[in-house]
Each structure stands twice: as structure tokens, then as C-alpha cells.
Amino acid sequence: xxxSKPTDIPRQQVPEQTPEKRIKNFxxxxxxxxxxxxxxxxxxCLQCKKAPCVKGCPVEINIPQFINAIKEGRFLESAAIIKQxxxxxxxxxxxxxxxxxxxxxxxxxxxxxxxxxxxxxxxxADMEQQSGKIKIPAIKEEKKEKVAIVGSGPAxxxxxxxxxxxxxxxxxxxxxxxxxxxxxxxxxxxxxxxxIVEAEIHVLEELGVEIRTNVLIGQTKTIQDLMKSxxxxxxxxxxxxxxxxxxxxxxxxxxxxxxxxxxRSNLMKAYRFPDHTTPLPQFKKxxxxxxxxxxxxxxxxAQRYGAEKVYLVYRRSREEMPARKxxxxxxxxxGIEFALLQNPVEYIEGTNGQVCAARIxxxxxxxxxxxxxxxxxPIPGSEYELPVDAVIxxxxxxxxxxxxxxxxxxxxxxxxxxxxxxxxxxxSLPGVFAGGDIVxxxxxxxxxxxxxxxxxxxxxxxxxxxxxS
Amino acid sequence: MSHTIIKKQGLARNIFMMEIKAPLxxxxxxxxxxxxxxxxxxxxxxxxxxxxxxxEQGTITLVIQVxxxxxxxxxxxxxxDSVLDIFGPLGKPTLIHEKGTVVAIGGGLGAAPLHPILKAxxxxxxxxxxxxxxxSKENIFWExxxxxxxxxxxxxxxxxxxxxxxLVSAPLQRLLQEGTKIDRVxxxxxxxxxxxxxxxxxxxxxxxxxxxxxxxVDGTGMCGGCRVTVGNDTKxxxxxxxxxxxxxxxxxxxxxxxxxxxxxxxxxxxHLEKERHQCxxxxxxxxxx
Numbered sequence: 001x002x003x004s005k006p007t008d009i010p011r012q013q014v015p016e017q018t019p020e021k022r023i024k025n026f027x028x029x030x031x032x033x034x035x036x037x038x039x040x041x042x043x044x045c046l047q048c049k050k051a052p053c054v055k056g057c058p059v060e061i062n063i064p065q066f067i068n069a070i071k072e073g074r075f076l077e078s079a080a081i082i083k084q085x086x087x088x089x090x091x092x093x094x095x096x097x098x099x100x101x102x103x104x105x106x107x108x109x110x111x112x113x114x115x116x117x118x119x120x121x122x123x124x125a126d127m128e129q130q131s132g133k134i135k136i137p138a139i140k141e142e143k144k145e146k147v148a149i150v151g152s153g154p155a156x157x158x159x160x161x162x163x164x165x166x167x168x169x170x171x172x173x174x175x176x177x178x179x180x181x182x183x184x185x186x187x188x189x190x191x192x193x194x195x196i197v198e199a200e201i202h203v204l205e206e207l208g209v210e211i212r213t214n215v216l217i218g219q220t221k222t223i224q225d226l227m228k229s230x231x232x233x234x235x236x237x238x239x240x241x242x243x244x245x246x247x248x249x250x251x252x253x254x255x256x257x258x259x260x261x262x263x264r265s266n267l268m269k270a271y272r273f274p275d276h277t278t279p280l281p282q283f284k285k286x287x288x289x290x291x292x293x294x295x296x297x298x299x300x301x302a303q304r305y306g307a308e309k310v311y312l313v314y315r316r317s318r319e320e321m322p323a324r325k326x327x328x329x330x331x332x333x334x335g336i337e338f339a340l341l342q343n344p345v346e347y348i349e350g351t352n353g354q355v356c357a358a359r360i361x362x363x364x365x366x367x368x369x370x371x372x373x374x375x376x377x378p379i380p381g382s383e384y385e386l387p388v389d390a391v392i393x394x395x396x397x398x399x400x401x402x403x404x405x406x407x408x409x410x411x412x413x414x415x416x417x418x419x420x421x422x423x424x425x426x427x428s429l430p431g432v433f434a435g436g437d438i439v440x441x442x443x444x445x446x447x448x449x450x451x452x453x454x455x456x457x458x459x460x461x462x463x464x465x466x467x468x469s
Numbered sequence: 470m471s472h473t474i475i476k477k478q479g480l481a482r483n484i485f486m487m488e489i490k491a492p493l494x495x496x497x498x499x500x501x502x503x504x505x506x507x508x509x510x511x512x513x514x515x516x517x518x519x520x521x522x523x524x525e526q527g528t529i530t531l532v533i534q535v536x537x538x539x540x541x542x543x544x545x546x547x548x549x550d551s552v553l554d555i556f557g558p559l560g561k562p563t564l565i566h567e568k569g570t571v572v573a574i575g576g577g578l579g580a581a582p583l584h585p586i587l588k589a590x591x592x593x594x595x596x597x598x599x600x601x602x603x604x605s606k607e608n609i610f611w612e613x614x615x616x617x618x619x620x621x622x623x624x625x626x627x628x629x630x631x632x633x634x635x636l637v638s639a640p641l642q643r644l645l646q647e648g649t650k651i652d653r654v655x656x657x658x659x660x661x662x663x664x665x666x667x668x669x670x671x672x673x674x675x676x677x678x679x680x681x682x683x684x685x686v687d688g689t690g691m692c693g694g695c696r697v698t699v700g701n702d703t704k705x706x707x708x709x710x711x712x713x714x715x716x717x718x719x720x721x722x723x724x725x726x727x728x729x730x731x732x733x734x735x736x737x738x739x740h741l742e743k744e745r746h747q748c749x750x751x752x753x754x755x756x757x758x
Contacts, residue, residue, distance in 0.1 A: 175689050177507055177514075177554045185691075214556040216689055220493050240691040244703065251696055251703060251722055253729040260692035268513065268686065274740040277513035277538055278686075279733035353725040402689060402708055 011113040012041040019333040023303050026189040026271060029330055030119075035075075038123040042071035044108055045115045052105040053117060058450035059086045059158075063102060063117055070120060079128035080135055082121060087137075087161035087204065088154065088449065090129060090196040091183060093122025096446045097324050129199050136206045143167040145463050148230040150217045150403065153181025154445045155236035155436030157201065158452030159459070160209045166460055170209045171230070175216045178267065181238055183445070185267040186259070188297050190304070191327070194266075218402040223432060231466070232431045232459045235418065236452065239437035240400040244393055245289070249347030254283075254355035258290070258298045258394035265301050282306045283390035287358050289313050289344060290394035291321035296328065298392040299336045310336050311386065315343040315363050315376045341365070341376065345383065347391060357385045397442050407432075417441055424458030425451065433459055472552040475528055480610035481603075483535045484578060485544060486520075491555040492527030494519070500585035501563030501680065501712055504529065505688040507554040508542055515539050516685045516707075518582035519558060529555070532581030532610075538737040559688045560711045563678070565589050569652035570596040572644065573619075574637050574666055576658025577603055580611055582680060583657045587618045590655070596620050598644065598651075602637035602658070606630040638665050651675050656715060660724045667715030677715035681706045683726060698722050 014030045014037075016022075022029055033041065045067040053063040061082050069078035082089045098104075098118035106114035128134055147163050149156045152174040164170045178184050183197045205211060215221060217237070226233050242257030244250050261280070264270045270280035286307045288299040291314035299310045312331065314321060317340050321328060332338070341363045350356025362382035365374035399417050404410065411419040411428035418427055418434040425433040435451030437443060476488035494504055498519050505514045521530035535544050546552075563586050571590050575583035580601050591597050599619035603609045604627045616622045623640040624632030633639065637658070644651065654677040656666045663679040670677040683695040683706050690708035697704055698719035704710060 175556070176687060177556070185687075214554050215493065216556065216559065219558060220497060220556075240689065242691070242693045244693070244696075246703070251698055251719075251726070253726050257693040260686055260694045263686050263692055269511075272511075273733070274538075274737040276511045277737055279730050279737065281730075281733065353728070400690060 006044045006046055007108055007111045009040060009044050011044065011116055012037045012119075014119055019335070022190065023300075023334050026304060028193050029190050032126050033119055033123045035073075038070050038120060039073065041116050041120055042067045045071070046107055048107050052107065053102040053115075056102040056105040058101065058446045059453055061086050061102075061121070066124060067115070067117070067120055070124060075124060075127040076131060076133060076135070078124040082124055083135070083137060085453075086449070087158055088200045089121055090125035090200055091154070091192060092446055092449070093118055093120075093125050094192050094196070095187060096121075097444055099325060101446070125196075129196070134199070134203055136203060137161075137165050139165055139167050139208070141167045143169070145169065145231045146171070146229065147459055147463075148173060148226045148233045149236060150223075150226075150233065151175075151181060151236040151238060151436070151438075152179035152201075152211060153183065153236060153238050153436065153448060155238075155448035155452040155455075156181065156234065157204060158449040159234050159236065159435070159456045160452075161204050161207065162453055162456035163459060164204070164207050164209050166456070168460075168463075172209060172211045173215045173217050173221070174211060174213045175237075176267065177213050179211050179213060185263045186294065186297070188262065188266055188301050190300065191297065216402060218404075218406045222406050223403070223429075224406075227431060231463050232433060234425070234452075234455050234459060235403060235427070235432065235434040235438060236436045236448070236455075237400050237403055237438050238448075239397040239417075239442045241398040242393065243396045243398055245344065245395065247344060247346055249349060249355065250393070252347055252349055252355040253353065254389055255347060255391040255393065258288075258294045258392050259397070261298055261392045262294070262301065265305075271305070280305065281390075283388075285309045285311075285388045286390045286392065287311045287313050287339075287344070287386060287388045288392045288394055290396070291316065291323060292394065292396070293323045293327060295392075295394035296323045296331050296336075298394050300331055300334055302390070302392065303334055303336060307390075311339045311388070312336050313339045313342050313344060313358070313360065313386075315341065316373060317341055317365060320373045339386075343376070343378070344391075348385065350389075355388065355391055357387045358391060359383055360386050397437070399438055399441075415441060421458075423454070424461065425455030426458055426462065431462065433462075472555045474546055474548050474550050474552065475526075477546070477548050480532065482607040484608070484610055485533055485535075487531050487533065487543070487546075488528050489531065489552055489555065490527055491529045491557075494555060494557045495522040495524050495527050495529050498522040498529060498558045499562035500565070500589040501582075502558035502560050503582075503688075503711060504531075504555050504557035504559060505685070506531075506552060506556070508539055508546075509553050512542075512553065513539055514554075514556075514686055514688070516559070516682060516688060518680070518682070520581045520584055532578065534578045537734045538741050541738060541741060556688065559707060561709070563589060563655075563712060565593045567652050568594045570598065570650055572598045572600065572641060572651055572654045574600045574641065574654065574656040574658065574662075575602070575615075576637055576656075576662040577608060579656075579658035579662075579680075580615060583655065584611065584615065584618075586655055586657075587615065591618045598649075599623070600625070600637045600640050602626070602662070603631075604628065636665070637662060638669055641666065641669060645669070645673050645675075653678065654715075655680075660720050660727065663715060663718075664720035667718065667720070671716045678712050679715040679718060680712045681710055681718070681723065683723060684729065697726075
């Protein structure tokens with residue numbers, strides 16, 4: 001039989017729960033690859049010497065090498081290769097925008113569809129988790145210096161793991177009662193199952209990272225307190241403060257920030273109410289404002305709570321939506337109605353004192369703005385009322401203020417985020433580092449992880465330099 | 470960390486006090502701050518004012534009114550039991566700026582969070598006038614304790630079963646009409662009461678601080694569930710408050726937002742009763758995760 005060229009093999013599609021079925025549950029939408037599928041997909045990789053995919057990855061996973069291990073059936077080794085640079089492979093395999101990163105620059109993609117690197121990463125991570133033989137990474141040599149990490153989201157966990165592997169004594173402080181940050185309060189179960197996050201965090205604990213929950217740095221303890229007992233501190237608290245549009249009626253009952261809506265559902269498990277005490281009502285008609293991943297997560301969650309109609313109200317067109325294409329398709333399949341080129345201008349109060357409608361203005365696209373996307377401008381006289389009993393505002397987040405108000409000397413950038421040296425992650429205060437959304441503004445999980453890696457190297461360098469001097 | 474209940478004591482009808490081990494919170498607590506508590510791993514996160522703290526013992530004191538599922542569950546806890554999560558101290562502490570005459574008004578449960586503020590006001594050298602109000606005699610607590618911190622003390626009940634019959638606004642109105650020089654009013658209680666007091670003091674241009682307790686999830690500024698309109702701005706009670714200028718707060722909006730989950734709260738409470746009933750019958754099945 002003539003051996004087919006790698007590029008002749010079609011990209012392997014993962015099976016998914018059908019839209020009819022999945023809108024009635026919170027289980028993960030795509031199933032993983034079978035061993036056979038994963039190995040077939042791995043044949044499509046050209047094993048490029050100069051591997052542009054590796055440069056496309058913010059944490060520089062050795063992609064050809066891990067795919068080769070899958071091809072040869074060495075699945076656990078494949079996971080180990082990924083974990084040399086990425087401590088959260090099960091998470092990244094699911095929520096990374098691979099189409100914008102490694103897969104975007106994949107050489108196979110120039111001839112046909114790129115290698116499904118993300119799905120293969122998920123496969124390797126899942127195989128390791130299912131095997132029960134999760135490898136705890138080795139620690140080079142124990143060091144006595146202590147590092148405090150503030151925040152247990154992707155940036156904090158990554159820095160914690162890297163520093164611990166270098167031998168530092170690492171404590172992670174988390175404000176909420178569960179570690180994981182946005183991975184547990186924000187991203188829904190149907191996109192990232194909790195047990196995946198838990199298992200990957202568990203590995204860090206096995207590695208010797210200490211996690212202390214229910215500590216709000218800035219209130220329970222200050223950075224100054226931490227600097228007394230730790231040689232360095234890494235601030236990775238994210239950009240937690242929800243943005244609102246400041247339009248009339250926005251504080252009416254029935255209007256949520258996406259953070260609140262998703263936290264009630266994901267962290268507090270409101271879908272198990274009343275066994276779990278936190279409530280989240282089933283609404284009839286829901287408008288979600290925004291076009292990013294968080295907006296889609298909110299819309300799809302509302303659908304799963306049994307809403308009759310969920311509208312995604314976005315002021316630009318589909319092309320400009322910042323959400324992952326894969327999730328846009330999922331949302332469409334699930335019956336979310338896209339109200340594109342539309343923007344709310346006011347919310348109207350019903351006789352019950354709650355929101356009963358959104359007044360929506362239609363938009364058209366004008367000249368490109370500073371983001372390169374065409375600027376939406378209102379069409380005069382286009383306003384109409386959309387009857388809704390709930391609104392979820394998902395238009396982005398701002399830096400969290402609690403920690404900043406106790407650090408008056410900390411240098412901020414013009415956006416109000418923490419200013420750092422991009423090479424080391426160090427802030428204007430010696431020994432205090434920062435990374436993730438608190439530095440960049442809201443971005444992706446993997447970018448935050450990249451920042452965690454940079455800071456870990458920066459902290460190591462800082463502590464070793466200080467020791468020498 | 471285990472948060473053991475060191476002491477539990479009934480104070481009035483449906484109101485009880487708990488002293489709980491929470492050394493980190495006790496260490497940093499200042500008057501006016503609160504915590505978020507989660508009783509067990511299926512529990513909700515509820516904000517509760519810190520009423521007192523003991524830095525040496527590492528304990529905080531909470532005063533709780535039985536109003537829903539979680540507070541009912543807490544009422545069933547005993548000394549020696551523990552609370553799963555205590556998170557704080559949260560919010561900004563009370564600004565105790567002047568030395569002068571201050572009126573501290575507490576309605577119902579509001580007397581409890583008023584206590585540390587009153588203590589701080591007195592310590593700062595203020596002349597303190599305290600007005601406590603309750604529905605009825607059996608709802609009053611800490612009369613002696615509050616009186617000891619006050620130069621002048623008034624008590625009112627809605628039904629006249631104790632003290633003066635009527636609302637807390639009556640003694641304040643009298644003080645104002647008599648021309649008492651008041652530098653500031655602190656008021657903690659039900660929304661309608663804080664609104665009435667704020668309306669009254671606005672007429673007399675007396676700065677008035679109210680402490681708000683809206684619906685909250687995380688307590689760190691992340692969810693925005695606790696947003697309140699103060700003047701022309703939206704503020705988050707958890708990080709910008711909980712204390713605000715009473716003359717600027719939109720109390721009607723706050724009231725509406727507080728009502729949002731009423732039906733769910735009732736349902737959760739009845740579910741708890743059902744669970745308890747089944748438990749007694751011995752066929753209670755632990756929910757499988």
C-alpha cells in the first residue's frame with residue numbers, strides 16, 4: 001500500500017455532544033480523541049526542524065516532540081514532554097486559542113488544515129490523568145528562600161510550579177475558597193471541567209506548593225506583611241473588576257456582571273440549588289452584552305439554565321468578535337441568537353421593579369479604530385425595545401483595586417495596570433513582581449501563564465543576585 | 470484552617486451571638502468591617518459584620534439574625550463545631566474623624582455592627598448619643614453594653630412594649646428641634662430606616678454615614694452584585710464601602726436589589742426543613758456528588 005502523505009490525511013474531528021442534548025447538561029461539549037484518532041492526527045505533523053508552532057506557543061511547548069510520542073504510542077511520555085514547560089496541559093488543551101497561536105503558524109496549515117495541536121495536547125493530558133500515574137515533576141535542589149504568590153489563576157499557578165521546581169519554598173494566597181481563579185469561577189464546566197483543574201492543581205500541591213485560600217492580600221495581609229517573611233512576591237490577581245456601561249437602568253435587579261453570573265454558576269454550583277445554597281434564577285429571555293469568550297460562556301450557561309431565548313448583543317459584526325471561532329460555532333448550534341451590530345443604551349424597569357426590556361440601538365461599522373477593527377457607530381433612529389428578564393454584561397474587566405490601594409508607591413501604567421519590566425516581571429518595588437491580567441488587562445489563560453514563566457525566571461534571578469551581593 | 474465556634478449565646482428573639490476562631494481576621498479587624506462566611510462545602514457565601522475581635526485570643530464576634538437557610542443552619546451549630554470558611558476583614562474601616570457630638574442609631578440587628586463603631590467614637594473622645602430601635606421588647610439586645618458607651622441613650626420600640634413607642638427617628642427629631650449641635654450621625658439598620666434618618670438629617674445638613682449590607686458573592690469587587698448608586702456613581706459596597714454618605718445613597722434601588730432572591734431564599738429554607746424532617750425519619754440520603 002502506498003504510504004499517504006501527511007497532508008493527505010484529513011484533520012481528525014473530535015466527537016461532540018449534540019446541541020439538543022448538551023443544552024440540558026453542564027458536561028463537557030467535545031469528547032477527547034480516541035487513541036486511534038490521536039495517532040492518526042499525529043501522523044499529520046511534519047516534525048519540522050524549525051518548528052514555527054513552538055515559537056507560536058507562549059510557553060514554548062516542544063510540540064513536534066510530544067506529537068511524535070503520541071504517534072509512537074508513548075502517551076504518558078507525551079504528557080511528560082508537555083509538562084516540561086506547561087504545568088496545566090489539561091487546561092490549555094481545552095481553553096487555549098490554538099488557532100491564534102501554534103496552529104496559526106503550523107506548516108501543514110499552509111497546505112491544508114493545521115495539525116490539531118490543542119486536541120492532541122488535551123489527549124496527552126487526559127491519558128495521563130486517566131492512567132492514575134500522574135508524574136510529579138522533579139525538584140532540582142531544595143532552596144531555603146521563600147516566595148509568595150498572590151492569586152491562584154493561570155499566572156500564579158504557573159509561577160508557583162516553576163519556582164517550586166527550581167527548589168523555592170512557595171506559598172500561593174487565594175482570596176476565594178477554592179484555588180484556580182478564573183479557571184474555576186469563570187470558565188464553565190462544559191468548556192473546562194472542574195476535575196481537570198483540580199487534578200492539575202493537585203499535582204502542584206504534591207510538588208510541595210502550599211495553597212492558602214480565603215486570604216485577601218491587601219486586607220487579610222498586606223504585601224508589606226508578605227515582604228517580611230518572603231524574599232519575593234508575585235502579584236497575579238487578575239483583572240477582576242467587572243466593567244459596566246454606565247447607562248440608565250443598569251443597576252436594576254436582573255442585571256448581572258458576567259463575573260457574578262458565572263461565579264454563581266461555576267464556583268457556587270447554583271445549578272445544584274437548593275442542595276447548594278447559592279441561587280441563580282431560570283430566566284425566560286436573556287440578553288448577554290459582549291462578543292468575547294466570557295460573553296459566550298454566559299450566554300451558553302443561561303441556555304443551560306433553561307432560558308427560552310438568549311440573545312448575544314454585540315456592537316460590531318461577527319468578524320470582529322474576540323471569542324474563539326470554535327465557541328462561536330458551538331453557541332450558534334445551541335440556538336443562541338446573535339444580535340450583531342447592536343448596542344444597549346438603556347434598561348427599562350418592569351412593574352415588578354426588575355428589568356423588563358433593553359433599549360437597543362443598531363450600529364454600523366465606520367473607519368478602523370486603534371485596535372484595527374472598524375469602529376461601530378450608532379444609526380440614528382434605529383432604537384428598539386428588546387423584552388428581557390435578565391441581562392448579563394460581559395464587556396470586559398478592570399484591575400482589582402484592593403491590592404493597589406495598599407501600595408501607593410507602586411508604579412502603574414496609563415491604563416491603571418501594574419507597570420513591570422517585560423523581561424523580568426519586576427514592578428517598581430524591589431522584590432515585588434507582577435504578571436497576568438493585572439499587568440496586561442484582560443487577556444488569555446496562556447498569555448497569563450507565559451507571564452508566570454517570565455516572572456518565575458525573574459524572581460529566581462533576583463533572589464540569586466541578591467544572595468551574591 | 471479550622472474556625473471553631475468558641476462561644477454561642479442567644480441575645481434576643483431570633484438573634485444570637487457567636488465567637489469564632491479566626492486569628493488572621495482578628496489581627497487586622499477595624500470597626501466597620503465585615504467578613505464573608507461559608508458554613509459548609511455546599512453553603513453560600515454570606516456577608517456578616519464583625520462586631521468585635523480579640524487579637525490575643527484570635528477570635529471574632531458575629532451577631533446573627535435568623536433570616537434564611539444559612540443563618541438557620543448556623544443557629545443549629547453548637548460551641549465546639551466549626552465553620553468552613555471565614556474570609557476578611559473586608560471593606561473599608563469606619564473613618565472616625567472628629568471630636569464632637571455624634572448620634573449613633575441602630576435599628577434591629579443594626580445595634581450589633583454599631584457597637585464597635587460606637588466604641589471607637591467614644592474612644593476618640595466624642596460625645597455619643599445612642600438611639601436603639603426594635604420592633605418589640607423581645608428584639609432588644611445589648612442595652613447595657615451600648616448604654617455604657619453613651620453619654621445620652623434612647624430606646625424605641627414599634628409596639629411600645631419597651632422604651633418609647635415609635636421609630637428611632639422620633640428621638641433624633643426631638644434632639645434636632647431642641648437645637649442639639651450634632652456633628653455627625655451614624656446609622657445602621659433596615660433600609661427604610663436608614664432612608665428615613667438620612668432624609669431627616671439632610672434637612673438639617675448633618676453628615677450621615679450609613680452601613681449597607683447588599684447581596685454579595687465574593688466580597689472582593691469581582692462580582693458587582695453589591696453595587697449601589699451613590700450620588701451619580703455606581704459603587705461596590707464590598708470594596709468602596711460598606712459605609713457611604715446616607716444623603717447620596719439610592720435606598721429604593723438598594724431595597725429592590727435586596728428583594729431579588731426572596732423566593733429562592735424561602736424555597737431554600739423550606740428545603741432545609743424538608744431535609745431535617747427526612748433526617749429525623751432516618752431515610753436521609755446524602756447527595757452524591
